[in-house]
Amino acid sequence: MAKSHSLRGQVAIVGVGDTEVGKVPELSATGLCIDAAKRALDDAGLTKSDIDGLVTCNSMAEPHMYHAEAMAEHLQIFPSYCVSAGAGGGTTFAVLYQAALAILHGICNRVLISMADSLRTGLTREQAMVMQSSSGHPQFETPYGATVPGYYALIANAYMHRYGVSAEQMAAVAVTARAHAALHPGAQMRTPLTVEDVLASRMIADPLRLLDCSLVSDGGAAVVLARAEEAGEGPHQPVYLLGAGEGHGHEHISQAENLTSSHARQAGERAYAMAGLGPQDIDFVELYDCFTPVVLIELEDLGFCGRGEAGAFVAEGHTRLGGTLPMNTHGGLLSHCHPGNPGAMFALTEAVRQLRGEAGERQVVDAETALVHAQGGILSSHCTAILGRGR
Amino acid sequence: MSVNAKPLPPINPDTQPFWDGCAQGRLLLQRCGDCGHLQFYPRMLCAACGSRTLDWAESCGRGTVKTFTIIRRAVSAAFEPDVPYVVALVELEEGPTLMSNIIGCDPAVVAIGQPVRVTFETRAESVAVPQFEPMP
Numbered sequence: 417m418a419k420s421h422s423l424r425g426q427v428a429i430v431g432v433g434d435t436e437v438g439k440v441p442e443l444s445a446t447g448l449c450i451d452a453a454k455r456a457l458d459d460a461g462l463t464k465s466d467i468d469g470l471v472t473c474n475s476m477a478e479p480h481m482y483h484a485e486a487m488a489e490h491l492q493i494f495p496s497y498c499v500s501a502g503a504g505g506g507t508t509f510a511v512l513y514q515a516a517l518a519i520l521h522g523i524c525n526r527v528l529i530s531m532a533d534s535l536r537t538g539l540t541r542e543q544a545m546v547m548q549s550s551s552g553h554p555q556f557e558t559p560y561g562a563t564v565p566g567y568y569a570l571i572a573n574a575y576m577h578r579y580g581v582s583a584e585q586m587a588a589v590a591v592t593a594r595a596h597a598a599l600h601p602g603a604q605m606r607t608p609l610t611v612e613d614v615l616a617s618r619m620i621a622d623p624l625r626l627l628d629c630s631l632v633s634d635g636g637a638a639v640v641l642a643r644a645e646e647a648g649e650g651p652h653q654p655v656y657l658l659g660a661g662e663g664h665g666h667e668h669i670s671q672a673e674n675l676t677s678s679h680a681r682q683a684g685e686r687a688y689a690m691a692g693l694g695p696q697d698i699d700f701v702e703l704y705d706c707f708t709p710v711v712l713i714e715l716e717d718l719g720f721c722g723r724g725e726a727g728a729f730v731a732e733g734h735t736r737l738g739g740t741l742p743m744n745t746h747g748g749l750l751s752h753c754h755p756g757n758p759g760a761m762f763a764l765t766e767a768v769r770q771l772r773g774e775a776g777e778r779q780v781v782d783a784e785t786a787l788v789h790a791q792g793g794i795l796s797s798h799c800t801a802i803l804g805r806g807r
Numbered sequence: 808m809s810v811n812a813k814p815l816p817p818i819n820p821d822t823q824p825f826w827d828g829c830a831q832g833r834l835l836l837q838r839c840g841d842c843g844h845l846q847f848y849p850r851m852l853c854a855a856c857g858s859r860t861l862d863w864a865e866s867c868g869r870g871t872v873k874t875f876t877i878i879r880r881a882v883s884a885a886f887e888p889d890v891p892y893v894v895a896l897v898e899l900e901e902g903p904t905l906m907s908n909i910i911g912c913d914p915a916v917v918a919i920g921q922p923v924r925v926t927f928e929t930r931a932e933s934v935a936v937p938q939f940e941p942m943p
């Protein structure tokens with residue numbers, strides 16, 4: 417039996433940093449990774465000599481065989497814990513609690529997690545498309561010519577067919593994300609959208625339209641993690657890790673046991689158990705919105721809605737700022753930015769800013785507890801983290 | 808191989824018999840000698856019981872569309888002439904699911920639950936890829 421309660425409140429995020437996002441041609445993917453790292457260190461009131469743990473993820477635009485080691489060299493730090501995480505979008509929060517374990521077990525004292533990529537200007541559209549769709553099984557999927565939107569469309573179609581969720585309800589996810597991005601000065605896409613705009617956008621892979629799909633971006637974000645006892649020494653309110661959990665189903669969508677729910681459920685249950693909390697205790701959520709229907713399945717898997725009910729929940733406005741469960745308050749991957757594997761890092765830095773009370777116009781009133789969720793592959797690998805102002 | 812050619816499966820020793828079957832117009836599943844489980848894709852161990860005792864069984868080639876999409880923007884130049892094309896998950900009568908295109912029909916007539924049957928698309932000398940078409 418895992419002693420999963422041991423992590424609750426033991427480590428805190430003491431620094432966060434986001435680079436410019438969208439089109440950032442003046443920085444390489446490496447440059448973005450270092451820029452994010454420097455911003456997070458500055459935010460934490462620390463210097464690179466205070467860091468003895470480093471976690472990164474590889475870049476598609478500028479890959480390094482040993483990415484974290486290359487970034488350590490670039491920064492000239494000499495960590496006792498150094499790892500490049502590589503399980504797609506879901507890795508972000510998985511490395512968060514793995515880094516927490518490294519701190520708790522005395523492997524290192526402070527971990528810098530920095531992830532960035534240049535999918536927008538560092539690759540051609542065709543390179544980005546082929547590289548991302550290489551997640552398909554090389555023998556049993558790739559020969560059929562599906563794109564990443566195509567793989568997710570298989571899920572979207574099954575979900576709509578099973579529950580009667582409408583295109584309008586899916587579109588409401590994109591509209592909500594855009595309304596929140598409009599309040600974020602750094603977001604890539606800030607012009608408000610209507611449901612009609614989404615439905616009028618070009619069909620990419622039925623039933624997914626262009627505006628059901630997330631952005632392609634340059635950008636990076638970083639956090640600094642420290643022992644809870646030392647977290648109060650910094651300039652900001654520490655944000656504590658209360659719970660985390662992973663869930664892994666299939667890797668390839670053709671092997672999925674279920675097309676309308678995912679192992680987000682197991683990830684969420686594990687995170688709730690560690691935190692000693694449930695969905696009713698969560699003030700706001702930052703969910704992985706690579707495509708609009710993914711958010712709906714996550715809302716159901718994570719216990720916020722019954723099966724097939726998330727479409728109506730979002731369309732009724734419950735996930736807007738001021739609603740019962742504000743969601744993707746920075747605009748998410750749909751409107752803030754999506755630089756690939758680092759995408760969910762921005763959900764993490766946003767959750768920290770909300771919990772510090774620094775989110776300005778888009779601040780969730782009295783935000784005490786947040787749930788962030790990321791997934792990688794095609795609804796394959798999941799990690800949920802629960803964060804709070806208090807321990 | 809030209810950059811404009813559709814991808815060929817990178818066949819390995821574990822999957823060679825499956826692809827040999829395709830080249831002969833037979834869709835092969837693996838059957839566990841210990842528990843009888845039928846599986847796709849071909850792999851080293853029985854996914855149900857972990858047995859190494861796996862043999863090959865020919866599928867009847869009939870199944871139904873479990874879900875599908877119509878690709879409007881091709882993944883690469885090789886697929887551009889096919890746009891719009893259907894990518895589907897097909898559940899075989901024997902149980903296993905596999906990815907395929909649905910060919911030989913207007914994409915607009917494809918539906919979840921539709922009965923389909925296997926056919927083989929020759930993509931290179933002695934390499935054929937299983938494809939599905941609507942049941943006549």
Ligand SMILES: [Zn+2]
Binds near residue numbers: 840842843857858
């Ligand atoms: Zn068996």
